[in-house]
Amino acid sequence: xxxxxxxxxxxxxxxxxxxxxxxxxxxxxxxxxxxxxxxxxxxxxxxxxxxxxxxxxxxxxxxxxxxxxxxxxxxxxxxxxxxxxxxxxxxxxxxxxxxxxxxxxxxxxxxxxxxxxxxxxxxxxxxxxxxxxxxxxxxxxxxxxxxxxxxxxxxxxxxxxxxxxxxxxxxxxxxxxxxxxxxxxxxxxxxxxxxxxxxxxxxxxxxxxxxxxxxxxxxxxxxxxxxxxxxxxxxxxxxxxxxxxxxxxxxxxxxxxxxxxxxxxxxxxxxxxxxxxxxxxxxxxxxxxxxxxxxxxxxxxxxxxxxxxxxxxxxxxxxxxxxxxxxxxxxxxxxxxxxxxxxxxxxxxxxxxx
Amino acid sequence: xxxxxxxxxxxxxxxxxxxxxxxxxxxxxxxxxxxxxxxxxxxxxxxxxxxxxxxxxxxxxxxxxxxxxxxxxxxxxxxxxxxxxxxxxxxxxxxxxxxxxxxxxxxxxxxxxxxxxxxxxxxxxxxxxxxxxxxxxxxxxxxxxxxxxxxxxxxxxxxxxxxxxxxxxxxxxxxxxxxxxxxxxxxxxxxxxxxxxxxxxxxxxxxxxxxxxxxxxxxxxxxxxxxxxxxxxxxxxxxxxxxxxxxxxxxxxxxxxxxxxxxxxxxxxxxxxxxxxxxxxxxxxxxxxxxxxxxxxxxxxxxxxxxx
Numbered sequence: 001x002x003x004x005x006x007x008x009x010x011x012x013x014x015x016x017x018x019x020x021x022x023x024x025x026x027x028x029x030x031x032x033x034x035x036x037x038x039x040x041x042x043x044x045x046x047x048x049x050x051x052x053x054x055x056x057x058x059x060x061x062x063x064x065x066x067x068x069x070x071x072x073x074x075x076x077x078x079x080x081x082x083x084x085x086x087x088x089x090x091x092x093x094x095x096x097x098x099x100x101x102x103x104x105x106x107x108x109x110x111x112x113x114x115x116x117x118x119x120x121x122x123x124x125x126x127x128x129x130x131x132x133x134x135x136x137x138x139x140x141x142x143x144x145x146x147x148x149x150x151x152x153x154x155x156x157x158x159x160x161x162x163x164x165x166x167x168x169x170x171x172x173x174x175x176x177x178x179x180x181x182x183x184x185x186x187x188x189x190x191x192x193x194x195x196x197x198x199x200x201x202x203x204x205x206x207x208x209x210x211x212x213x214x215x216x217x218x219x220x221x222x223x224x225x226x227x228x229x230x231x232x233x234x235x236x237x238x239x240x241x242x243x244x245x246x247x248x249x250x251x252x253x254x255x256x257x258x259x260x261x262x263x264x265x266x267x268x269x270x271x272x273x274x275x276x277x278x279x280x281x282x283x284x285x286x287x288x289x290x291x292x293x294x295x296x297x298x299x300x301x302x303x304x305x306x307x308x309x310x311x312x313x314x315x316x317x318x319x320x321x322x323x324x325x326x327x328x329x330x331x332x333x334x335x336x337x338x339x340x341x342x343x344x345x346x347x348x349x350x351x352x353x354x
Numbered sequence: 355x356x357x358x359x360x361x362x363x364x365x366x367x368x369x370x371x372x373x374x375x376x377x378x379x380x381x382x383x384x385x386x387x388x389x390x391x392x393x394x395x396x397x398x399x400x401x402x403x404x405x406x407x408x409x410x411x412x413x414x415x416x417x418x419x420x421x422x423x424x425x426x427x428x429x430x431x432x433x434x435x436x437x438x439x440x441x442x443x444x445x446x447x448x449x450x451x452x453x454x455x456x457x458x459x460x461x462x463x464x465x466x467x468x469x470x471x472x473x474x475x476x477x478x479x480x481x482x483x484x485x486x487x488x489x490x491x492x493x494x495x496x497x498x499x500x501x502x503x504x505x506x507x508x509x510x511x512x513x514x515x516x517x518x519x520x521x522x523x524x525x526x527x528x529x530x531x532x533x534x535x536x537x538x539x540x541x542x543x544x545x546x547x548x549x550x551x552x553x554x555x556x557x558x559x560x561x562x563x564x565x566x567x568x569x570x571x572x573x574x575x576x577x578x579x580x581x582x583x584x585x586x587x588x589x590x591x592x593x594x595x596x597x598x599x600x601x602x603x604x605x606x607x608x609x610x611x612x613x614x615x616x617x618x619x620x621x622x623x624x625x626x627x628x629x630x631x632x633x634x635x636x637x638x639x640x641x642x643x644x645x646x647x648x649x650x651x652x653x654x655x656x657x658x659x660x661x662x
Binding site (some may be wrong): 152281329 | 441446449450459574581621
């Protein structure tokens with residue numbers, strides 16, 4: 001019989017090896033899934049995991065997909081470190097998209113270079129305001145932020161639906177639920193000619209760097225880390241729990257809102273009722289797989305983007321539903337949570353005497 | 355059923371039923387000290403498993419059984435992660451929800467336009483003849499009656515049976531329960547699997563009895579609402595029952611308002627958002643008194659336990 005035995009101290013090696021193990025197990029598990037579906041596992045592996053990185057164009061698509069994920073995940077990580085469970089990033093992403101769409105529809109006819117920066121700011125404010133609701137309810141009324149932030153996702157989806165079916169519907173859009181398409185004034189500039197990769201990727205890298213400075217180098221970030229590791233220690237040191245909830249929620253909301261802006265001002269180019277694509281939930285996985293660390297989040301978002309695009313490839317070439325990527329994303333998080341046990345514990349063969 | 359009051363009452367009972375089944379299961383899980391946030395994912399998988407089996411076999415009960423087993427299997431993943439490997443319960447529950455919603459969409463693809471006959475309701479003689487409430491309460495589908503049986507069973511188990519006492523002891527203080535000699539981990543496994551099985555049945559009710567059809571995302575937050583209901587009910591079965599019908603009432607009222615159409619100038623999306631606003635308001639009202647929550651929630655809820 002094997003049993004788990006606590007390690008004398010947490011293993012740093014396992015802390016960083018665990019995501020790699022989880023990825024490896026997901027790849028192996030993925031091949032089993034393909035085999036179980038009666039598909040050739042090697043072929044499935046190639047289409048799902050290698051096709052998305054086959055050439056420069058594919059790689060820019062990967063970076064494009066990873067951009068909202070890294071934005072949202074780094075914002076969430078700030079809160080998660082202090083045990084502030086903002087699960088409603090999807091709603092904050094949507095409200096960021098709504099706010100920046102409002103700026104675009106109102107001002108893109110001016111052709112001003114200030115429209116795009118204003119859209120970024122509006123996106124951040126829209127997301128932060130939506131996140132302020134659970135923060136307020138948590139700090140004033142002790143209401144569980146997991147459930148309130150989640151309910152606000154459904155409400156945000158309905159709000160988007162109302163806008164694109166109602167007041168914001170493009171009159172020339174053949175009754176499709178979408179706004180008019182943005183003009184170049186309100187579209188993010190393309191980074192590499194001939195691809196769709198846009199300036200949002202640069203914004204995401206800046207936000208990652210800012211997140212790194214905040215979490216690893218600032219006093220506020222230090223306080224939040226202490227609070228996450230030991231609520232009692234933070235209380236004893238006199239750190240304000242209310243302040244941390246506000247910082248955690250607002251930063252997460254603002255980052256998710258910018259991601260929403262990046263989506264409407266980037267690949268989509270308008271607000272539609274299909275703008276909610278689950279990035280807010282996938283980013284939760286990204287934050288965990290990236291160890292709540294901006295460097296880790298960068299790589300984890302690439303991986304998660306790979307799973308998204310792999311799903312689209314599997315749909316196109318293997319006639320599998322693209323939701324298979326969500327199955328793999330869930331598997332990845334399961335394997336990570338499972339292998340994390342070996343940070344604190346190790347396997348030992350129980351002695352026969354027992 | 356010739357008047358609107360009876361019709362609305364009838365629909366309220368139907369809308370509340372999946373919430374009752376799921377929330378009562380989650381209540382038992384939480385009473386043992388385990389917080390499973392995966393209800394949304396479990397309900398989704400339960401819904402598609404039940405629909406697929408009921409559709410292919412033609413048997414309603416085979417479908418419900420499939421939903422129950424699928425729910426139990428899903429919660430077993432969660433139990434293994436959190437109870438054997440001591441993973442964080444919040445993160446594992448979220449993982450289960452994300453995974454379950456994705457898995458159900460994947461499995462459900464071929465069933466998206468499949469149709470099935472409605473499950474007939476069973477009229478209880480005499481009781482169904484009571485004016486107004488009779489047809490609403492006693493001319494329902496079998497699983498509605500079963501949800502009342504589940505309520506009685508859970509209430510009896512938790513407060514009148516020895517096993518229920520042990521379960522609550524485990525939830526209050528796993529250390530003491532362990533030192534008296536109770537197998538804490540095994541009890542938590544059983545409570546978690548029961549909760550998962552019930553969430554699976556809750557999902558089965560949605561896809562096989564309520565609609566009956568499968569649409570991706572059809573659970574639409576009911577798993578999360580069921581979790582909120584347990585808090586709203588301050589972990590008491592009878593309040594789960596009341597709360598579920600209140601929520602059912604909110605859902606049905608907005609549907610009737612939408613159905614009544616032209617007279618009102620309220621966008622349908624606003625009406626559709628009412629159940630979610632109601633959940634938030636209810637959480638605020640209940641949670642603002644920190645003492646109530648602290649006194650009623652199981653002491654060890656969400657905390658990992660490792661026997662030595």
